[in-house]
Amino acid sequence: MTEIISFKNVSRVYKAAKVTAISDVNLNIFEGEFFCLVGPSGCGKSTILRLIGNIELPTSGKIEKPEEVSMVFQTGALLPWMTVEENVSLVNKVKGLSARDIEQQTTKYLRMVDLEPFRFRYPRELSGGQRQRVGIARALSVEPKVLLLDEPFSALDPVTTDEMHEYLLKIWQETGKTIVMVSHSLEEAVLLSDRIAVMKQGGIKEVIDVKLKRPRKEDSKELLKLFEEIKKMLETS
Amino acid sequence: MAIRHYHHHYHFSYLTSKKRHFSSTLIVITILTVIFIALFNFITPHSALNLSQLSPTVILLASFNTLFRLLISYIFALIFSVPIALLITKSERTERILLPITDIIQSVPILAFFPVVVLVFIKLNATEGAVIFILFMAMLWNLVFSMIGGLKTIPKDLLDASKIFEIKGLSKLRYITIPAIFPYIITGSLLAWAQGWSLLIVAEALHSYIPNGTVNNDPLGLGSLLVNSFYQGQNAVFLGSLIAMIILITLINFFVWQKLLHLSERFKFD
Numbered sequence: 001m002t003e004i005i006s007f008k009n010v011s012r013v014y015k016a017a018k019v020t021a022i023s024d025v026n027l028n029i030f031e032g033e034f035f036c037l038v039g040p041s042g043c044g045k046s047t048i049l050r051l052i053g054n055i056e057l058p059t060s061g062k063i064e065k066p067e068e069v070s071m072v073f074q075t076g077a078l079l080p081w082m083t084v085e086e087n088v089s090l091v092n093k094v095k096g097l098s099a100r101d102i103e104q105q106t107t108k109y110l111r112m113v114d115l116e117p118f119r120f121r122y123p124r125e126l127s128g129g130q131r132q133r134v135g136i137a138r139a140l141s142v143e144p145k146v147l148l149l150d151e152p153f154s155a156l157d158p159v160t161t162d163e164m165h166e167y168l169l170k171i172w173q174e175t176g177k178t179i180v181m182v183s184h185s186l187e188e189a190v191l192l193s194d195r196i197a198v199m200k201q202g203g204i205k206e207v208i209d210v211k212l213k214r215p216r217k218e219d220s221k222e223l224l225k226l227f228e229e230i231k232k233m234l235e236t237s
Numbered sequence: 238m239a240i241r242h243y244h245h246h247y248h249f250s251y252l253t254s255k256k257r258h259f260s261s262t263l264i265v266i267t268i269l270t271v272i273f274i275a276l277f278n279f280i281t282p283h284s285a286l287n288l289s290q291l292s293p294t295v296i297l298l299a300s301f302n303t304l305f306r307l308l309i310s311y312i313f314a315l316i317f318s319v320p321i322a323l324l325i326t327k328s329e330r331t332e333r334i335l336l337p338i339t340d341i342i343q344s345v346p347i348l349a350f351f352p353v354v355v356l357v358f359i360k361l362n363a364t365e366g367a368v369i370f371i372l373f374m375a376m377l378w379n380l381v382f383s384m385i386g387g388l389k390t391i392p393k394d395l396l397d398a399s400k401i402f403e404i405k406g407l408s409k410l411r412y413i414t415i416p417a418i419f420p421y422i423i424t425g426s427l428l429a430w431a432q433g434w435s436l437l438i439v440a441e442a443l444h445s446y447i448p449n450g451t452v453n454n455d456p457l458g459l460g461s462l463l464v465n466s467f468y469q470g471q472n473a474v475f476l477g478s479l480i481a482m483i484i485l486i487t488l489i490n491f492f493v494w495q496k497l498l499h500l501s502e503r504f505k506f507d
Contacts, residue, residue, distance in 0.1 A: 016329070050397070053397075053400075053401045054400070054401065055397050055400045055401055069401065070401065070402070071397070071398070071401045073394040073397065073398060074394065075392060075394045076394075077392065077394035077395045077397070077398040079395070079412070079413065079416070080503065080504065080505065080506060080507070081416045081419075081503050081504045090402075090404070090412060091402040091403075091404065094402070094403075094404050094408045094412070095403075122503075124507065142402065148401075
């Protein structure tokens, strides 16, 4: 397996607040894998994602990652004054792609998330799940090598969340992108990912291989067993 | 709760129908006319209201001049306020240094500068410049502080998105920043214009700031007409200017601000 992201002794300190978000983190993520970060609030999960996304820079250590990284945000981060189509095409427009290429990319990914008929709607006219799908389409429209997701389904109801899991797995299987997701839900992490980084305050406690076959069922014995194991691990962290 | 209550009222206000809007203006004008005629009768019983002094052409010209001055001042204030607000909120450091400075500047009454400003512009032979400058200064801070408020409400996720998608510089300003603060620009503009209207009376009546100045030094406008006509006992001109001002404010409110306030709903975050 080819390594696509690597953290070598990476630390991130917020000097103004005098807070060490992560300290001496070592991490390898492989091309095409579905990687999940779980852990208690404030343990540094989102910081790792923000460092991969270049939103923040490390205080020390070395990060190797591709340039083409994209992100889906917890709130969707859509522009309310733009239609679905405008939201998805904005990044390519700013990058200076031709009108034809922009249209092609936008249509391709709106179709992938089943939102083509909604292209002229405004975000406020969509449900929470639909908005997140727009966010996914926007993130994919720039053809990233790595797709980052920061607790993307935490504000959705359980039925919509299940639906979104299916979408995400479908997209992952169709595109073969590397996915790195921060989740507050252990069930979600076990259900979706290839590997899970269980975090403790400021660092990674353990990286667990999820060797369960797909499609996975939430109530399968193996899944529940792994879920309990990680839960115990988190409780003792 | 109080803020929410206020906003409910606010929403309602720009959905007011045309009929309601203009009928209430008519009621205000009638009430004011009655009150002023009564007051004129009390102050100058022999020449309460001499309609022959009233020239619609002068009132129209004064209205046009005043509107033009306010518009020019507003455009300048708008152009200057965007970079000032962006500079102040650029980083925690710039905010820490610049915000208290601007706060002090804006809290010094603009009229304190006025005599000096007037004399400078008189020396440059540009009385119009003095009026526009003072209106500009009065409008500027309302816009700057509204914009700062707006810039601080842009959701963090959206700012992160602009970083990760490399939307920066002018593209960020055009596609994200300006639309995101659009509702705040509109409310700031409303306050700025209100401030402009209220300062107009002082700004256009320049002559009291000029050594040996007479009313001939004043540029023609609704503000100067209001002040000078009253002191010259031209009560009809005074009332005519006042009514023209109310009509002008109502028309701008209805045809500009209400529409922009309605439009700004589209730019609000959930």
